[in-house]
Amino acid sequence: MSTLVFLEHHGDELLKGSLGVLAKAATLGGGDVAGVVVGSGVRTLADGAGKFGAAKVYVADDAQLEAPLPQPRVDVIARLVRDTGIDTILFGNSVLTADVAAGLAARLDAGINWDLVDLVQEDGKLVGKRPALQDSVYVDVGWTSEPRIALFRSGSFDPNETGGSAEVEDVAVELEDFSSAARMVDQAHEESEGPSIEDAPVIVAGGRGLGGPENFTLVEELAKALGGAVGATRAVVDAGWYPYATQVGQTGKTVAPKLYIACGISGAIQHKVGMQSSGVIVAINKDTNAPIFEFSDLGVVGDVHEVVPKLTELVKQRKSS
């Protein structure tokens, strides 16, 4: 088995999700694991990938690859796969990688399985584990030919710093005309304060039940006391109460912190899909019939405006004692 992991980066860092997939790939056995970094001025990132389990890192470093657009990446990886005979290509899911992986599947006529939470060797076959129908069923999926492409749900694996070093190899960059037709004209990045929501060990999230944007301070204070990040539902992001970067759910981030506290969140499927892999889920909602209680470890039927400040106080007291 010859595995390639797409190493996505933002700014000067490889994303944790990609490094997690790299760690997973290293456990599958049967040959070395390679990574590929695609961008402009990304050579130093390649060196860093060795520390997380890549034996080899292919680098496509070209000014034309600066913007995080999918189609030029399809060109680079398709060529690399054809040239090297790589048989398995793995991606951690993101806005960018979903489009790269699917474009690549078409280009190579390669089978693609997505939203996987695990990948294992069973009876000499590679088997992907895919939760389906709002995670009510886990489907074992596979591939009937090579190359195989897999896209993992974000947060499925943790990176593993092995401290090794990777052999770095440059790859040629030759783009199709249509791949460079779309052009990035502006990027406005919201650099949120505090720990990023995907890396945070604790997330305190607020929904419509908070009553108004001003009440997000309740959530912020509890998050601060717990050393965690603030999350929000799509409903409150759509209503303009809180920034999109904090949105948890099917159309936002998929998170899996050790602790998730849902404040005034009903637990619509859209939200559930983004947070149900959390270690411990605590929900506070005044509606006893809220679906969130069906997948919470501890549910409190009560008023968030009463319960949350009291809990924040208790956590603060514990810290100062």
Add this chain to the structure above:
Amino acid sequence: MKIAVCVKQVPEGDSRIDPGTKRLDRGGEGALNAFDANAVEEALRLKDSTGEGEVVLLSLGPAKAQDALRKALAMGADRAVLISDDAAAGSDLVATSYALAKALERESADVILFGQQAGDSDGAVLWAAVADRLRLPVVSQAAEITHAGGKLTVKRQTEFGYDVIEAPLPAVVAVSDAINEPRYPSLKGIMGAKSKPQETVTLSDLRVEADRAGEQGSRTEVYALNDPPARADSKKIDDDGNAAQVIFDFLAEKRLV
């Protein structure tokens, strides 16, 4: 401007997977995939903004997917093409994108729109595969589309904020559900939909080779269906004024504070 919208019929209400075929049971009532309604709405908006053109719907599915197409026609689309063929059953992304691309080639639309995901399979990748087959630029997660001077300007959400991307026509765009509020069909629209052209084509009409469709044309398979891992026993309490303490003790017991 000619706009093609790729739509999908999904099962109404709770879905199930047929344990025999390991495929989604498509036997019950069908509905228009909710995310596709945003794409139809955006197509109608784009057509209105240019003052002329056509919105054509494309779908791959069983014969009764006509119902979902009729709902989109009632919203205001002009006509519908359904690719329906027993040989297409069980098609995965590789096969589906191939058949759709063949149908889209026939239409030569200026803009090809997709909804951001399918409500049944949670698939959120088809457009990029179709765009690659058609050798057209693709932009996904569109939250705003403007059209001027033969190109589209798309604003979209990513994990890091907002991108603005320009693409020359023809182009493939997948819209997010933040882009608009889909209209409800009016009574007039519903009545009018019945007389709009609804064409059904087979794979051979599209010159899709037999070995590129259905299971034969697919590169993935389903081995087994399993129960999801169960959550440990959960508890639920009513706040009697002491709930914060209960939560705190629970977190302390789990060593989370």
